[in-house]
Amino acid sequence: MSFIQLMVSKMRKKIQRTLISATIFVCMILLSSCALNNTKISPQVQLENEINKWQSFHMEGMAEISISSFVIRKYFICQKYTHSVQFDLVNSGLLGAEPAPFVSIKVDSLLTIESPYRDMIQSMFNRSGFKQSNLSHYLDFKTVLKDKMPEIVSTGKTTIGTFEFRFFKNMQLSQIISQDKKQNIMIQYRNNEPSVINIEINKLGNIRMQVEQFVNTSCCDSLATLPAEVR
Numbered sequence: 001m002s003f004i005q006l007m008v009s010k011m012r013k014k015i016q017r018t019l020i021s022a023t024i025f026v027c028m029i030l031l032s033s034c035a036l037n038n039t040k041i042s043p044q045v046q047l048e049n050e051i052n053k054w055q056s057f058h059m060e061g062m063a064e065i066s067i068s069s070f071v072i073r074k075y076f077i078c079q080k081y082t083h084s085v086q087f088d089l090v091n092s093g094l095l096g097a098e099p100a101p102f103v104s105i106k107v108d109s110l111l112t113i114e115s116p117y118r119d120m121i122q123s124m125f126n127r128s129g130f131k132q133s134n135l136s137h138y139l140d141f142k143t144v145l146k147d148k149m150p151e152i153v154s155t156g157k158t159t160i161g162t163f164e165f166r167f168f169k170n171m172q173l174s175q176i177i178s179q180d181k182k183q184n185i186m187i188q189y190r191n192n193e194p195s196v197i198n199i200e201i202n203k204l205g206n207i208r209m210q211v212e213q214f215v216n217t218s219c220c221d222s223l224a225t226l227p228a229e230v231r
Helices: 003-037 043-055 118-127 141-146 149-155 218-225
Strands: 057-067 070-080 085-091 100-107 111-114 157-160 163-167 173-178 183-190 193-201 205-216
Touching: 043 057, 043 141, 043 149, 111 118, 141 149, 141 157, 149 157
Parallel strands: none
Antiparallel strands: 057 070, 057 205, 070 085, 085 100, 100 111, 157 163, 163 173, 173 183, 183 193, 193 205
């Protein structure tokens, strides 16, 4: 065997060894990656993440509201903090510019309604059992659900006041239903975020919200309690 052939043979063997080592290295990375992806998150942690998601958020999209034979479709914006939530239906201007409020409902220590149809909306709330009262305590999901977590993990549901909260196996909130079955909220998800929220109020109406954007705003939650001049 000539010197050149000998050198070529050695180079081939070296390249083969390098390729084998690289292949083994890549396989190890892939296997470790699969192992990490397959690591299951405990139901407790899943539930904590879910509660945190609903604690403070900004959500918007298209809402369809049906009351008897009256149906309207408006863009909605919903902002929730630990002790308050505001839901707005807006009239969009030309090409979506300068949206004007059509209905604005805020819930904190009081129920506040701003709309040309205020009396009708207030009457609906009263008839559904949702009257003027301090509801801010029930909006603090972390506090309200803290002692309920073991029950939710083991049974997939819990009761707070006159409402039952139901959860999927992955601990995502699936339904809130009143004990008298007159109010029912059902939630559908896409990519772990709410995509459709359907609110049924027996004998009064139905609200279907197609969610286009959902953002957790926990980082801004404390700003909601600051005086306006400090913000």
